[in-house]
Amino acid sequence: MGGGGDHGHVDGGDFRTKVWSMTGGPYCRPKHWKRNTALAMFGIFLICIPIARKSAELEQRPHLPVRPIPSQLWCKNFGNKDYE
Numbered sequence: 001m002g003g004g005g006d007h008g009h010v011d012g013g014d015f016r017t018k019v020w021s022m023t024g025g026p027y028c029r030p031k032h033w034k035r036n037t038a039l040a041m042f043g044i045f046l047i048c049i050p051i052a053r054k055s056a057e058l059e060q061r062p063h064l065p066v067r068p069i070p071s072q073l074w075c076k077n078f079g080n081k082d083y084e
Helices: 033-058
Strands: none
Touching: none
């Protein structure tokens, strides 16, 4: 029972080089990671800014809010109400 068998163990070897992880393992340093990160952030902003502008343009509230909300700063559908 239990026999063991050969599971690819290397006695005294560094097992971390054979372990897969989503983050790339202990020696992860992909080429051009700074450029790739900058491109990804640029893409996110390129998509999110027009969506946020359209959202502010379409925003409607049937009742004035009880307290100030951030979207009142950029949404033109609100009147000027001073909160106390």
